[in-house]
Amino acid sequence: MTTPLLPLLPSVYDVLFSFAQSDGFWANLETAFGSSYDVVKATQLRQQWHSRNFGQIPPIEVLSDEVLGTANGAYSSSTNKIYLSASFLNTASSAAIVNVILEEIGHYVDAQINPVDSAGDEGAIFAELVQGNSLDVATLDALRGENDQTTIIVNGEIIQVEQADFTGTPGNDNITGTSGDDVIQGLGGNDRLSGLGGNDSLDGGSGDDLIYTDVGNDTINGGTGFDFYRADYRGRPTGLIVTYDPTTGNGTITVGSEVDTLISIESFNYDSFWGTEFADNIVGTSDGEWGGLYGGDGNDTISGGAGNDNLYGEEGNDVLNGDLGNDKLFGGNGNDSLNGGSGDDLIYTDVGNDTINGGTGFDFYRADYRGRPTGLIVTYDPTTGNGTITVGSEVDTLISIESFNYDSFWGTEFADNIVGTSDGEWGGLYGGDGNDTISGGAGNDNLYGEEGNDVLNGDLGNDKLFGGNGNDSLNGGSGDDLIYTDVGNDTINGGTGFDFYRADYRGRPTGLIVTYDPTTGNGTITVGSEVDTLISIESFNYDSFWGTDFADNIVGTSDGEWGGLYGGDGNDTISGGAGNDNLYGEEGNDVLNGDLGNDKLFGGNGNDSLNGGSGDDLIYTDVGNDTINGGTGFDFYRADYRGRPTGLIVTYDPTTGNGTITVGSEVDTLISIESFNYDSFWGTEFADNIVGTSDGEWGGYMAGTGMIRFQEVRVMTICMVKKEMML
Structure with missing residues (x-):
């Protein structure tokens, strides 16, 4: 023992x-x-x-x-x-x-x-x-x-x-043979049978079985149930030939003198099926090979059959046939012929002169041309889905391709001419380096010029254009477009529709000056020697507009900048124009003009002048000697004086809305402020003397760690309510 x-x-x-x-x-x-x-x-x-x-x-x-x-x-x-x-x-x-x-x-x-x-x-x-x-x-x-x-x-x-021997049970068995000639029977249950080497006979029996083989003349009988055959023929001396009848699950796989016989096999689709390094002829099952049929090296012919298949040609000049189902075809290197067949197919290619035929259904072409030696030229007819993509001596032919819009389409590092489909490239057409021309066509497109002096044409649809660095020409076309730029002398033409311009000028060497006519949507933004020209831009209000770290002069649109105009560092002048604006002075001594609309003004640090203009405005300040002018309308002042070195004193006349708030050497001047009652008004950690407005401070006075002294000029009952509320 x-x-x-x-x-x-x-x-x-x-x-x-x-x-x-x-x-x-x-x-x-x-x-x-x-x-x-x-x-x-x-x-x-x-x-x-x-x-x-x-x-x-x-x-x-x-x-x-x-x-x-x-x-x-x-x-x-x-x-x-x-x-x-x-x-x-x-x-x-x-x-x-x-x-x-x-x-x-x-x-x-x-x-x-x-x-x-x-x-x-x-x-x-x-x-x-x-x-x-x-x-x-x-x-x-x-x-x-x-x-x-x-x-x-x-x-x-x-x-x-x-x-x-190698006989299973009615349960789920995992049986592995030897390098010799084995007879393995799974019997009942969902079994895993592995033949290893030798001329093996593997019988799954009843249940959904997974059968593996290795070198040798094997007989693979799935039995009843839904059975998978998974094999790896890499390393064999010749290519393989698959003959398979998906209606019976029977067939043979021949590689040199080795013949594997298939009986009642429903799928090759467990995780993968690998061909040889030579020319293979592989036929898929009716299940759909999402696990993948891999051709390996050599000039392979792979047919997916029914179901949703993943076919990989890899190296060599391959023919991939998706047949029925929504298939994914990966050509790999070589001159490949990729045929999607019926269904909505996704086709990938690599280096080589490829023919990409989507077949019937709505088919996607996704390619990455980065690393090619020259720029590419796309000719494409969206009415037929036909065209060519030429890069140097390489020509890819497109037939019945409805969209480039699966996740992305990458150009080269050189000058590219890219034309989109009628679907809309939300996945993105990327120009890469070089001076590129990219046209989105119909649909809602995402176009990325990246480096170089690029021309981006959104054409039809609600498009997003990202210019990148360089002197770019960005044309939204029809539709409601969003345009981004980076460093360079750019021309931003929104075209027809309601168009947004969103830019970030932080990091530039000087302050910027915005000249803008809201009646036409035209203007310029100048920062140092860089000039961006605006045409038919209705709004800066997509999410934000950032100035430089120097003194900026920013003018808003008639839309209302709820996304925010940000001055950054420096002594900035920001005017919101018509609409409900969010203006952020940030650091520096800033002038913020809300103009028309119900605006929010955030002064930030510095001695700021905050002018609400007409409308019901909300004004915030921070450290500094600020002038807060609500203008016409019913205006709120909201401040937080916590952290100041001394207590504060508020003098305020509710009949005029005028007054001052003094804390140490800092004096904030109030003009036409109707209420402190937006959400809260915070005093210091010391003894504060705060006077409320005639509006009623339901938002509350907050005392910090000190004590609030209520001094009401006219309406004592309001002060008593406040005191009772705070106590």
Whole structure:
């Protein structure tokens, strides 16, 4: 007995003990060994096991594969020994080892109670029954039809044994063969069968099975259920040929002199199917190869069949046929012919003169031309979906392609001429480096000029144009467009529709000056030697507009900049114009003019002049001597004086809305402010003297850590309410 087996024997004995106590003992014994067994000897065994006396169990000896061959275990009545495979013990789970030991004990029991060996693999039947597993008629018939007899040579002596072969159970089995010729039967359950080398016969039986093979002439029978075949033919000496009938699941795979026979295989689509490094002819199943059919090197022909397939040509001049379903075709390098067939297909290519035929359905072409030696030229007719893409001596031909808009389309590092489809390139057409011309066509497009002096034409639809660095010409065309720019002398033409300009001038070397006519949407933005020209721009109000770190002069549009005009550092002048504006002075001594509309003005640090203009405005300030002029309308002042070095004093006349707020040397002047009651008004951490407005401060006075002294000029009852609220 080898030491590693000792911990497993109690589990074996527990099974036999439970079996001896079971009500089904005699019925199961008859199922395994027939009805002509010696009842006296069987009764003696039952009594021994019931008393936990297992001294009669044969000794176990471990043998090499050279002796046992493909068997995991065996029993010899002539030596009264159980033999186990060393390689099996090294790789198998504890449960699998216990199962094989029980099977060999079954062969031992048969030799004790029957004068003649029972038909079939009685040991496998016994092992299942003693563990409480039921066997259906089909499984019993299969096991009773097996021949478990063989001979082995031990120490020069030829010994006849009954062996544990590669037969599964009604459950889910994981069975791995050897490098020899194996017969593996999964029987019931969803099984995994691996043939390894040799000429193997693999039968999944009932259930949804996964079958792997290796080198050799194998027979792969999925049996009933939905069965997968997964193989890797890389490293074979020649290309492979697949013949397959998806209506029956039958076919052959031939590679050189090796032939694998397929029976009742529903899918190659478990995770992948790999061809050789030579010219392969691969046919997919009706399931859809989302796991992937891979051609490998060589000039391959791969047909997906029905279902949604992933086909990979890889190296070589390949032909990929998606056939039915929504397929993904990846051509790889080489001069490939990529045919989507019916369905909505996605086609990728790499270097080479490729023909991309989407077929019927709505088909996408996605390519990355970065790294090519010259710029590309796209000619494309959106009414037919046909065109060409030329880059140097490489020409890709497009047939029935409805869109470039799967996720992105990348140009080269040189001057490209790219034309979009009628679908709308929301995934993005990218010019890369170089002076590019990109036209979006119909649909809502995302166009990226990137580096270089680019021309971007949105054409029809609501487009987004990203100029990047360089002197760019950005034309929105019809529709409501959003245009972004970066460093350079850019021309921004919104075209027809309601168009937004969004820019970030932070980091420029000088302040900027905006001249803008809201009646025409035309103007210029000048920062140093850089001049951006605006044509038909209705709004700066997409999300934000950032000035420089110097003194800026910014004029808003008639739309209302709720997204925000940001002055950045420097002494800025920002005018909102018509509409409801959000103006942010940030650092510096800024002048913010809300003009028309209900505006929000955020002064930031510095001595700021904040003018609400007409409308109901909300004004915020920070540290500095600020002038807060609400203008006409009902205007709110909201401030937070926490962190100041002394307490504050508020003097305020609610009849005029004028007053001052003094904290140390800082004085904020209030003009035409109707209310402090937007959300809150915070005093300092010291003794504050705060006067409310005539509006009623439902937003509340907050005292910090100091004390609020309420000084009401006219309406004492309001102050008492405030005091009661705060207390």
